[in-house]
Amino acid sequence: MYQANENRYQEMIYNRCGRSGLLLSAMSLGMWHNFGSGASYANMADMVTTAFDLGITHFDLANNYGPVPGAAEENMGRILRRELSAYRDELIISTKAGYEMWPGPYGDHGSRKYLLASLDQSLRRMGLEYVDIFYHHRPDPDTPMEETASALDAAVRSGKALYVGVSNYTPEQTVKMAGLLRELGTPLTIHQPRYNMLDREFFEELEPTLAKEGIGSVCFCPLAQGLLTDKYLHGIPADSRAASSSPFLQESRITETLLNKVRALGEIAQRRGQSLAQMATVWDLRNSLTSVILGASRASQIRENVEALKNKDFTAEELDEIDRILKS
Numbered sequence: 001m002y003q004a005n006e007n008r009y010q011e012m013i014y015n016r017c018g019r020s021g022l023l024l025s026a027m028s029l030g031m032w033h034n035f036g037s038g039a040s041y042a043n044m045a046d047m048v049t050t051a052f053d054l055g056i057t058h059f060d061l062a063n064n065y066g067p068v069p070g071a072a073e074e075n076m077g078r079i080l081r082r083e084l085s086a087y088r089d090e091l092i093i094s095t096k097a098g099y100e101m102w103p104g105p106y107g108d109h110g111s112r113k114y115l116l117a118s119l120d121q122s123l124r125r126m127g128l129e130y131v132d133i134f135y136h137h138r139p140d141p142d143t144p145m146e147e148t149a150s151a152l153d154a155a156v157r158s159g160k161a162l163y164v165g166v167s168n169y170t171p172e173q174t175v176k177m178a179g180l181l182r183e184l185g186t187p188l189t190i191h192q193p194r195y196n197m198l199d200r201e202f203f204e205e206l207e208p209t210l211a212k213e214g215i216g217s218v219c220f221c222p223l224a225q226g227l228l229t230d231k232y233l234h235g236i237p238a239d240s241r242a243a244s245s246s247p248f249l250q251e252s253r254i255t256e257t258l259l260n261k262v263r264a265l266g267e268i269a270q271r272r273g274q275s276l277a278q279m280a281t282v283w284d285l286r287n288s289l290t291s292v293i294l295g296a297s298r299a300s301q302i303r304e305n306v307e308a309l310k311n312k313d314f315t316a317e318e319l320d321e322i323d324r325i326l327k328s
Helices: 041-053 071-082 085-090 112-126 145-157 171-184 201-213 256-271 276-284 299-311 316-327
Strands: 014-016 023-025 027-030 058-060 092-097 131-136 161-167 188-192 216-219 291-294
Touching (some): 092 112, 131 145, 145 171, 171 201, 188 201, 201 216, 256 276, 276 291
Parallel strands (some): 027 058, 027 291, 161 188, 188 216
Antiparallel strands (some): 014 023
């Protein structure tokens, strides 16, 4: 029977999510990869319990995470029942809906029909009465935003979600959704954008809007699908995502110019006594970001990234040097 580390809250940092009462662990565990139907239960459970033992309380899912779609939520449900049932009130469980999930006109995008049906399915897969955060995963240009907002509001009023958020919304879309939800009495609590050293523009444009609206932020892909690690410094490994048919990281992106930037960043990380992955993760947290979503294939990677919080501050000279490298 799993017993959580009694010192789990001593080292982790908890940041306030915008102007809400919600605190999120500075690092979260994401289940986009490595929690699908073919994954080892023992390894999945080890990653989740290791994260919790290190003070990570936020576990990020979506209806379509797999493969197959829904598998990550089913596996998280097993872990919640077998390992974490005694700790539900210490956890922040988030899920999303917005991408294609089932056939037909009601299994995608942002309609009230789709969002609320998807939330019900997610709760059944995880064996939960509610999720802590329910996101609209992407903007839907064909559904009135008023309808999407009303569905998010209904999720909270029904008790099936405690907070709501959006992902991949532009600053203008975020302002509109925040206003609609404010009128309904359900605040827009959090935004989940892509953000890392190599993909900075979207969040940097979004950040002033989040600050003005009082919305928290948790980023995905902090390591740029593995580019901000040591993995690609000496070529493309045969077992890497770039060498596969993955649409998320294509071999053509890995140019010598990009690798030169990554090598230069690695030299700074080495001077800081960190791996490149560690430095890239805490770099994301240097300003207003509430939390960073870690992706992992084994528990040791989670321990490595959390260890980076012990050296999370940067000198002005380091930040200037990083900025010069990224702009080169």
